[in-house]
Amino acid sequence: MLVVMQAHATEEQVRAVCQKIESLGYRAHPMPGATRTAIGITGNQGEIEQGALDEMAGVQEVIRVSKPYKLVSRDVKEENTVIRFAGTAATIGGKNLAIIAGPCAIESREQAFAVAGHVHRAGAQFFRGGAYKPRTSPYTFQGMGEEGLRIMAEVRDQFGMKIITEAIDHESLDLVEHYADVIQIGARNMQNFSLLKRAGRAKKPVLLKRGMSATLEEFFMAAEYIMSEGNYNVVLCERGVRTFADHTRNTLDLSLVPAVQRLSHLPIVVDPSHGTGKRNKVTPMSRASGMQSLYPEQFDDLMMQVRQIAAVVGREIVPIGSAPKRSAAEIVPAVAR
Amino acid sequence: MLVVMQAHATEEQVRAVCQKIESLGYRAHPMPGATRTAIGITGNQGEIEQGALDEMAGVQEVIRVSKPYKLVSRDVKEENTVIRFAGTAATIGGKNLAIIAGPCAIESREQAFAVAGHVHRAGAQFFRGGAYKPRTSPYTFQGMGEEGLRIMAEVRDQFGMKIITEAIDHESLDLVEHYADVIQIGARNMQNFSLLKRAGRAKKPVLLKRGMSATLEEFFMAAEYIMSEGNYNVVLCERGVRTFADHTRNTLDLSLVPAVQRLSHLPIVVDPSHGTGKRNKVTPMSRASGMQSLYPEQFDDLMMQVRQIAAVVGREIVPIGSAPKRSAAEIVPAVAR
Amino acid sequence: MLVVMQAHATEEQVRAVCQKIESLGYRAHPMPGATRTAIGITGNQGEIEQGALDEMAGVQEVIRVSKPYKLVSRDVKEENTVIRFAGTAATIGGKNLAIIAGPCAIESREQAFAVAGHVHRAGAQFFRGGAYKPRTSPYTFQGMGEEGLRIMAEVRDQFGMKIITEAIDHESLDLVEHYADVIQIGARNMQNFSLLKRAGRAKKPVLLKRGMSATLEEFFMAAEYIMSEGNYNVVLCERGVRTFADHTRNTLDLSLVPAVQRLSHLPIVVDPSHGTGKRNKVTPMSRASGMQSLYPEQFDDLMMQVRQIAAVVGREIVPIGSAPKRSAAEIVPAVAR
């Protein structure tokens, strides 16, 4: 259910409606928009009875939302959600393109700095690397853990790039929330509802990757879990889905991007690194969507092309932080649409 | 890597090999078989160097396993794993058919006892109900929690059926391990590796459901996560996969059963309740595989047919506990192959 | 659109309604049922205007069918369609189980007779072999063509079994219609609409295999193409669909069977030979659904089990023709549900 406030409703009126909602045993989610505030209502006990809110001061209308997702929907918030980061012009979901790049896993301080230097110089504003790796096999290297997080924090200090890294359970989420700027929830945990709720109580934005066989609605519902706990800074991420096709590991589903943009105010980024699996497919797929694991000079070429194509569609890439000079090992990038 | 001991190797020799393995920084997993013991070796640091173990007393050969899964494999353990339960003839994976039935979610003591009475009388040895429900929507009833577990424990006391119920995070797993007889890991958490590791340290058997788009190898690797922590009592469960087909919610993949049986010693059960989604498909699909959400009299008819078909293929259904008389609401059953 | 005649409507009245329909530029498809006749109306020019038929003698009601398929639907014909064959008790879609078996391709007269003798002795009433093989590669043996058809006609003469074989284009369909008893349309041609129309003008029943990624509705529409040309003897055949799963070539979708039975009067058979791809999965999958490529003694064992399971669900296997004794090479069977 959704309460749409009048354009001139006062903050006091908004607060009063929220209190009324909470007093009835529900949760209120005020979402201020450019012209008016909408208040999402969530809770397990079914719908609030007709008439309880309609008559309150400042209320324009009460809408019964038929879609299973509410806070995710453009019905609740018409304007695009733009994730901002203190002390920088870089955003996710804004007019400027967000470039996210880094190594698959943080393996050492040296490797992290080499890659970070390279991608920063090429224009990335976000550095992503794995400290906790959800591996198919229990016998594969599972990441450096907190030590990896500390290295990424140093990368931020040196280059100014914001840090994105994955949390795989409550314990690692506590640490990721402490060290990083964006908490990533991986595809395998997209319906780990307990983890989503914990992410919803975090104070940092969440980058939520689409599950390997998640429908659009399930993807939205996973974001709804995070938002229903009060964290509205969610970035959706398409990373390829599982199909019969065997020429790539996953089939990147680019048509999700306009579908998300039509129905939701949340930003959507594309991560082509799992959708291709082979370097020779990276540059073309990245031009279409984002980027992938590349050699440093391939990454530079790609960034040059992306810059020019961004201009064609009226967008640009703004720099972040300072720019030292180093050479990188292997780079896994993504790009916000 | 796998150490195959000689047929006449002593327990002492087995223990010595295990100690050697652990001293090298690996984990040893002794799996006693009918004629000989095999010792699986797991660990992140790569393979043990050739020659370290070959010469030890009682060792027949050291095999380098190329498959990514080890403990799951028939290479490590030729005989079927049979999960036994103290004080009862009921097994999972044995010659007798294991019948698992119960409501989707525990909603009240009354509902649980009504269903339990019915399915028990019809021949079910395992009672399954949800206390923690992983719901697509945060606004749907999420289960009764510990209160639901307590009700199921009472069901066990009254009917003698063993209790199976799902854990969705570390916290609920602690409680499920305490109250239930089998810990279920749901499809959405099949690659929640942190939860799998916790289940691997539990003292109760684990029923692991196949993820919605998990390949056979990924399914095995998820079981390997549990076993690599020392819990070898894992039951695999096919519950349908996601396909383009839209006439059912999921497509039940029965061909997984013989594939699992060829490659692994672990028992496999089939849960048709998600694979069909509609009552009118339940009886035929259940005859082929197991059962689904049914009205009580449908369940009785089905059990009669299953009993007769089991006899055709040389199996039977053994009773468990005492048999009071009650009438059930709605029943979600599964059956072990 | 569908005209339901009154229970006591005369043949004359039915004929008059059909003539009226045809005079309006549509096609009439009278389908006599146990208690009344329904007349399906098909044609490209949209719906007949309200009132044109309602008032005619013998008409009970005129129904606007919202589903895209009409002749396939139980709305048009409530009773199951049973395909009968002159001079034999064997049917497809009747109470008795139809057993279809034979080699993948007819390779020689000797091979055909060896397999035919074996499967006939074990109880098969239908012999299926390929004379025209739709091969993925142009460089693979494409079948014996008309010579293969002649061999199968001899098999019929000798054993009494009815012949099923695939047509791949108009030319081969002419020949298959001449020599065989049932015309098979393969999965790859399920939406070869030109071929479907030709099959709809044939005088023999058509066994239509589900396309590798066909939805239930598309499958029905393909049958509708055949029926709309006047051939109402269509047998649907589930043979597995394409999914991400890689442990079998195709995923057999047994849940299609009850779905078809609910919505359509057409018989549905299951062909597990593509759904598994490996002999060791054949016996279990065949017990659940039908059969596959088996060694002769495996086929015999299976038939014995199928006979007993059929009895449990109230069905039986009736013999056909005489029974010589021979030994078979390799057998690809299917079974009607």
Next chain:
Amino acid sequence: MLVVMQAHATEEQVRAVCQKIESLGYRAHPMPGATRTAIGITGNQGEIEQGALDEMAGVQEVIRVSKPYKLVSRDVKEENTVIRFAGTAATIGGKNLAIIAGPCAIESREQAFAVAGHVHRAGAQFFRGGAYKPRTSPYTFQGMGEEGLRIMAEVRDQFGMKIITEAIDHESLDLVEHYADVIQIGARNMQNFSLLKRAGRAKKPVLLKRGMSATLEEFFMAAEYIMSEGNYNVVLCERGVRTFADHTRNTLDLSLVPAVQRLSHLPIVVDPSHGTGKRNKVTPMSRASGMQSLYPEQFDDLMMQVRQIAAVVGREIVPIGSAPKRSAAEIVPAVAR
């Protein structure tokens, strides 16, 4: 099998090797390249025995090709195949971008000319419209047939654009070959091997659309069927595959493009018109891949963006014919990569 001729081999030597191959009962497919000629060998009877060809004059080496496709492969022909059209600079597979656009079905002369005028003015060099429409339902408009082909021929006369249209069986293929410039084989007929062989004997290029669940190898094998009959002018076309995802009708698999380009010399075009199904997804998906059903002004905007993006990746769009001024109804475009 593949015979690689020496760089300086004479035409006479090539001819002699071909004759030798044919005399052994196989087919020879000479494929002249920039520096040398390769001769593909196809036929049903297995491999030619070692030594039969190695010693002939001008032969450099005889390669046993392990891949199931031969003529499609870059092993046989290293250089990209470029489809050229007499009297125009427009190509498919060349450096310049090929723009293919037109209505879904030809409905009238007026509609065809309106759309043609618009897309021609915007830069399309190929006009595509359906005269034979493979419809899921037998009751849907199936196309204007030969009359539609005649209208498209007039479009070519007036605008100079080359005509692409679908053939659905042998009969329509005869007519399409007569009237059009490129013969389209639709997704539903990708494994209609009889039709593929007929297309392989046609004198016009063939645009082959990927089947709804075709793997890359199956797609290549379908092209191989055409080429094995002697028609080497095949254009592959990605149009989306069937997956569980329900937010679009099909999932456009753009990663196929670099995969095809790596393994095959054949040109690949992308047709996003089925991959999205909704106008609001067209412009973004088209920028990534090609285009879709659009309003005229949307098409113009898109062409402007495509022109600029083409320039970024070093390609351009060359005009074709003269340019009258008209306004279009609805446009379904595709673009060659």
